[in-house]
Amino acid sequence: MAMESNAATRAERTPRNRDDTIHRALSEAIVDHRLAPGARLPEDALAEAFEVSRTSIRKALQRLALEHLVTLRTNRGAQVAKPSPDEAREVFAARRLAECALVDWVVDALGDDDLTALHELVDRERRAQADGAQHEAIQLSAAFHIRLARVAHNAPFATFIEQLARRSSLVIAVYGSASSVGCECGDHGEILALLAGGERERARQWMTRHLEGIERSLNFDGERRETPDFNALFGRHGPTQTASEE
Template sequence: MNRANPTPATKDTESRTPYSNEEIYGRIQKAVLEHRLAPGTKLIEERLAEVSGVSRTKIREVLNKLAHEGLVTLVPNRGAFIASPSVEQARDVFVTRRMIEPEMARLLSQSATPPQVRALRKHVKLESDARKRDDRPAIIRLSGEFHVLIADMVGNEILLRMMRELAPLTCLVITLYDKPNAPACPHHEHSDLIDAIAAHDGARAAECMLEHLQHIEATLNFEVVKEASPDIEAIFS
């Protein structure tokens, strides 16, 4: 006796390999980095469980981790929402980044190896290719990942953990407050920073990083808050 063919939805559910907690976490974080999950988006446990193929218990574990890092706000009796940084919180993000990233660049310039410099230039090439394709989500994500890559190369686990949290938080800030048609992360500034690191010029590297962060903040408009529509299913496609 032949079995009836399952409906597409049933077939997809049966064939889908459940995501791990880290994969779900990474997908949500990446969606934030690419501005595909906007501040204020409600993360519905049932929907996340459905599209990722895991239980609501696992989804709660991921949401709790994201809340601990400041990317998600848990509201009693209402649920989980992508964080919406206030103007004060947004400014605090940049104060923090200005305090640690110039020193981070200076430290790397002292120890940078040729393979590390090549890796940085390769990453900037990916950013350039994304710009040629006009792939804005990729541009935004790669720009944030560039700063995380520098922290990784420094070899300080605490610093790396901080940058992994600050990069997506910055993306939320940019989503809320960026000015129309204002490039928040001009590509040449990353290249100038790499040149200083390659030359082992710590003072210049720190200066480039500080100017870069100041430029990003200057492109923001803290008087206007924008909204965007979420696409939960797309982050697991």
């Protein structure tokens, strides 16, 4: 057991695990609103906070840019992404059209295994919300809608809804309140019950109300402009290996 524990400790100190730790900490800080939309992310300050090289920080920022959580600008560095209010509204308008159109396919294809998987996601989301785990709750909310889309067995349509759901997660992270993840897991449970009961029109009505409720919960006016204290945010989350050990 001691040898296994030592091996695990060594694994945590590998460059890959260190980079994953930095990426996860930054991602959660963005989604949890500890890093405000538009906040600058200077490599030197982050490297000091995480006690790593700027190269490690740059890798994490590049990954976050691919996930549309961070914007990279030539000669201006990185900053937390900030979709415009118009972009946010367009995403939710598209979702209302797409996910309501999905209802008939889901009702026709929904099986016991699908119901079990979807109920599990609703339960996990409820627990995450109760625990105040906003990052996890937003991810689980998106996962519910993505899993629901896959029930229809229409791959192109499911891919489209998955892209919209992930963009919504970013929008909620940017414009949602710190005390709310936007989605209500109770809505997910009600929608699931209606789909399982074959109540197509009521399911569409609930889905529309659900997505409109998320959009109404967003705040497009408030902006936080303070400079983040990166040492306070990330000092205790830094990887075990320092830059000098690379």
